[in-house]
Structure formats: structure tokens, C-alpha cells
Ligand code: HEC
Ligand code: HEC
Ligand code: HEC
């Protein structure tokens with residue numbers, strides 16, 4: 001197959017050269033059946049411009065955030081044209097994104113970026129749809145708009161093809177951010193087929209932001225329908241296996257159906273958010289490091305940690321929620337403080353009061369939504385003794401866990417769980433390491449996700465609690481170093 005493509009590429013170049021040399025033959029150049037993928041001919045003779053070839057889907061991703069797609073750092077400073085506007089106060093890498101100047105709706109100042117904090121006053125790119133990609137390519141290599149020092153010709157060609165062939169004019173389909181005339185039932189079918197596996201049945205399994213302003217699938221659809229449609233069509237830069245719906249040849253109407261459905265999905269998930277806050281609220285909301293210890297910390301002497309750790313709910317109350325009655329009843333984490341299991345039955349009001357009172361007052365750090373999420377979380381904690389044994393073994397079926405791991409975790413963590421190392425010091429900490437050392441911690445993260453990271457919250461997947469235990473049992477068999 002590859003050989004054939006190369007051959008036909010050579011053929012095309014030959015014909016082009018012959019045409020260029022052959023005087024009036026140029027105008028009568030034989031019509032060549034063009035293979036869809038041929039090598040790019042960079043120096044096309046002016047008499048017979050050779051059609052550009054490339055990957056418009058990659059072009060759509062590059063339009064979104066080309067540095068992420070190419071795996072490069074953004075150029076130093078602001079894009080030179082940035083200085084010609086004053087309304088958008090962002091700086092640095094963002095100013096190099098095509099979407100930042102031309103919009104998710106491709107309309108620039110005539111669209112959603114005609115006002116608000118993203119306003120630049122720059123034109124859109126809708127007008128180039130359907131025009132000669134060679135001219136678009138030229139616009140990407142000109143003056144202060146010259147990107148050729150940062151992207152190779154193939155990348156620029158891919159973008160030109162995307163703009164010429166693939167931009168969707170959604171003006172008729174989206175009004176005041178709402179999908180117009182979309183069939184949500186049809187959209188649900190598209191969602192279930194293509195998106196549920198990673199985003200979960202309600203779109204709550206991945207939080208793209210952090211707990212200071214959680215952003216789920218439904219949030220993007222509601223807040224920024226144009227971004228939603230663009231990413232649905234082309235995928236997410238840096239997430240190799242997120243599908244691009246343009247590959248499947250959906251109709252314009254079907255994108256709007258998907259949007260209509262996505263706009264019905266929830267935009268918050270209190271229990272999982274509470275679980276991530278309980279784990280590490282400083283990381284979860286991206287707060288500044290603490291310079292002092294939590295005031296109650298001084299009432300104990302056995303745990304010698306300082307700073308951020310002393311503010312973590314889990315540090316005083318335990319991963320097993322039992323405080324001094326559980327795993328933290330001894331060892332370097334022991335404080336002597338009580339657990340929170342016995343508080344699970346309390347009312348929201350009682351629990352909120354406990355978190356806003358005296359030395360246990362967190363209200364100057366966490367807002368009401370965050371405190372309420374913690375309350376929702378505490379109200380459902382339960383004893384893990386039936387699931388995780390004292391010797392750290394887990395009552396789960398590792399074979400089922402292996403299947404689930406392969407299709408849901410491997411893409412980010414690799415088959416052996418060693419793609420990401422969580423230890424920021426000298427040692428190593430892989431999925432297998434934490435699972436073996438602290439299954440209570442890992443179960444919490446499997447249910448709720450990792451604070452501050454777009455990691456799957458298992459409670460929002462189509463999994464039973466037993467499935468989570470099965471995954472845990474399996475990852476305990478992965479290498480620990
Ligand atoms: C800093 C803002 C900025 C960024 C980033 C930017 N552009 Fe532009 N773009 C402009 C401005 C301003 C113009 C019109 C004036 C000009 O051509 O210099 C323009 C013009 C264009 C045109 C020509 C439109 C026409 O009608 O002729 C195209 C196509 C285009 N940009 C595509 C892109 C693509 C693709 C990217 C990302 C690789 C990109 N732009 C990044 C500001 C930007
Ligand atoms: C293979 C897993 C996977 C599948 C399948 C998948 N996604 Fe995603 N998607 C992700 C990941 C991971 C992120 C988060 C990336 C990040 O925040 O770094 C994401 C993010 C997104 C975002 C938001 C990006 C942002 O930063 O604002 C949208 C919108 C989205 N996906 C839409 C879809 C749609 C629509 C489908 C189905 C057609 C889909 N995804 C299927 C993995 C997937
Ligand atoms: C420095 C240790 C420490 C940290 C950090 C801490 N707590 Fe506590 N917590 C305590 C102590 C001690 C008590 C019992 C005495 C008290 O209420 O002051 C308690 C009591 C509680 C209770 C029981 C209140 C009741 O009336 O039933 C809940 C619920 C609770 N904490 C939740 C949390 C949550 C959620 C966080 C994280 C935002 C957190 N705690 C952080 C030490 C801590």
C-alpha cells in the first residue's frame with residue numbers, strides 16, 4: 001500500500017514536470033485520477049497548481065492547539081499581531097493559538113469573540129471555506145502571520161485543507177449558545193457509541209479543569225457549544241485515542257443532535273468532587289501552598305509532617321475514614337484524631353457547621369459549593385473492611401480487573417502501569433506501587449479521580465463497585481518498581 005502511494009506520488013511529480021516543460025501542454029495537462037494520499041509536492045509549477053494533500057483532521061487539531069499536537073513549546077513571547085490589539089489581555093502561548101484570534105466558531109470579531117475577555121477585533125476565517133488551499137497556505141506564511149518557522153509545510157498544509165474543506169458554519173444551528181432543532185435522542189445514540197467509554201454515561205467521568213471550576217462534558221457543551229462541536233469533530237490535542245467524528249462522516253445535523261444531547265447532561269458531580277477535595281483540596285482547587293500548619297495540628301505530636309499535608313482531610317481522618325481507629329492508629333501518619341465514618345449519618349447542616357467552626361473552620365479556603373461537595377461525600381463514606389483486608393489484599397477478581405484496566409487505564413498508564421511516576425522525589429511510585437502499599441488510597445482515587453488531573457472517576461463510569469475492586473485487585477499484580 002505504502003509503495004503504491006509513493007509510486008503514484010512520483011508519477012504525479014513526473015506529470016507535473018512534463019506539463020511545466022511542455023509549453024502549451026500545460027493548459028491541456030491530462031486529467032490525472034488523484035489518489036487521496038500522495039506525497040506533497042512543495043514547488044508546484046504555477047501553470048498547473050498541484051492539489052495539496054494532507055490530513056484535514058490533523059489540521060483541525062492544529063487549529064485548536066498546534067503546540068500540543070506537535071509536542072513543542074510555544075514560541076517565546078506573544079504572537080507579533082497580538083500587539084495590534086488591547087482588548088484580550090492573555091499573553092504567551094495562548095496568543096499563538098489559531099482559535100484564540102479566529103474563534104471556535106471561525107467568525108473572529110463577528111462571532112462569539114466579538115465581546116468578552118477573548119475579544120481581539122481580529123477577523124474570522126469562515127470566508128476562506130471552499131477557497132483554494134494554496135492561497136490559505138500562503139496566508140500562513142506571510143508577514144507577521146508567518147508560522148513557517150514553527151510548523152513544517154505538512155502541518156501548515158493540513159491546516160489549510162481543514163480551513164478549505166472542513167469548517168462547519170454553525171450559525172444556523174446554535175442560537176444564544178443553545179442547539180437549535182437538534183434531536184437529543186439521536187445525539188444520545190452518537191454519544192453512547194463514541195464517547196461513553198471515556199466520559200462515562202453522564203459525561204461526569206472526566207473533569208477537564210479542577211475543583212475551583214469543574215468542567216465536564218456537559219459544561220463545555222453548555223458554556224461553549226462551538227468549542228464542543230469543534231473538539232467533537234476533530235478530537236482533543238494530545239489525547240491520541242479520542243475519536244474525531246469527521247472520520248465517521250456525520251452530517252451537520254448529527255453534530256447538532258449530539259450537542260443538543262450533551263446540553264442535557266449534568267455539570268456537577270458533588271460526591272466525586274468531594275472525594276477529590278477530601279484527598280487533597282489544595283491540589284484539587286489549585287490553591288497556593290500553605291505556609292502554616294492546620295491549627296489543630298499543634299494538638300498532636302506523633303505525625304511530624306508540616307505545611308500542606310496537615311491541611312488534607314485524609315491526613316487527619318484517614319483513607320479508610322477511621323482516623324485513629326483505623327490504619328492511622330499507628331505508624332508515621334498517626335495523629336490520634338477521630339475518623340469521619342461515624343459522621344456519615346449526620347445532616348448536611350450539622351456537617352457544614354463542623355467544617356465552619358473554630359479551629360476546624362475551612363470556609364476561608366473553600367467556597368460553599370466545595371464545602372457542600374465535602375458534605376455529600378462524607379455522608380456516603382462506608383467501612384471498607386468487607387472489601388479490603390488488613391493484610392492489604394483485596395476481595396476482587398483480578399481477571400475481570402485486567403480486562404477493565406486494558407480498555408480504560410492503559411492508554412494513560414501503560415500496560416505495566418509505569419508510564420506515569422507519581423513520586424516527585426528520589427524513589428519511584430507507579431500504579432502497582434501505590435496499589436500494593438495503600439489500597440484504601442487507590443480505591444478512593446479509582447472512585448473519584450485524581451485531584452487536579454483529568455483522570456477517570458470510576459463512580460461515574462458504567463462500573464459496579466465490584467468492578468472497581470476487581471481493577472484494584474488486578475493493579476496489585478503490576479510491577480512496583
Ligand atoms: C495573534 C492573532 C492571530 C493568530 C494566533 C492567528 N491569526 Fe490568522 N489572522 C490574524 C489577523 C489579524 C489576520 C488578518 C490580517 C493579516 O492577514 O495579517 C489573519 C488572517 C488569517 C487568514 C486569512 C483570512 C483571509 O480572509 O484572507 C487565515 C486563513 C488565517 N489567519 C488562519 C490562521 C491560522 C490557521 C492560524 C493558526 C496557525 C492563525 N490564523 C493564527 C490573526 C491571527
Ligand atoms: C479514549 C478516551 C476518549 C474518548 C472515547 C472520548 N474522549 Fe473526549 N476527552 C478525553 C480526555 C482524556 C479528555 C481530557 C483532556 C484534558 O483535559 O487534558 C477529553 C476531553 C474532551 C472535551 C473537552 C476538552 C477541553 O479541554 O475543554 C470534549 C468537548 C470532548 N472530550 C468531547 C468528546 C466527544 C464528543 C467524544 C465522543 C465523540 C469524546 N470526547 C470521546 C478522552 C476521550
Ligand atoms: C489537622 C487535622 C484535621 C484536618 C486537616 C481535618 N480535620 Fe476534621 N476533624 C479533626 C478533629 C480533631 C475533629 C474532631 C474534633 C473537632 O471537631 O474539632 C474533626 C472532626 C471532623 C468531623 C466530624 C464533625 C462532627 O461533628 O461529626 C468531620 C465530618 C470532619 N472533621 C471532616 C473534615 C473534612 C471534610 C476535612 C477536610 C476539609 C477535615 N475534617 C480536615 C481534625 C482534622
Ligand code: HEC
Nearest residue numbers: 408409412420421422431434442445450453454455456471
Ligand atoms: C486520561 C488519563 C488517565 C486515565 C484514563 C487514568 N489515569 Fe490514573 N492518573 C492519571 C494522571 C495524570 C495521574 C496523576 C499523575 C501524577 O500525579 O503524577 C494519575 C494517577 C493515578 C494513580 C496514582 C495516584 C497517586 O497519586 O498515588 C493511580 C493509582 C491511578 N492513576 C490509577 C488509574 C487506573 C486504575 C485507571 C483506570 C481505571 C486510571 N488511573 C485511568 C491519568 C489517567
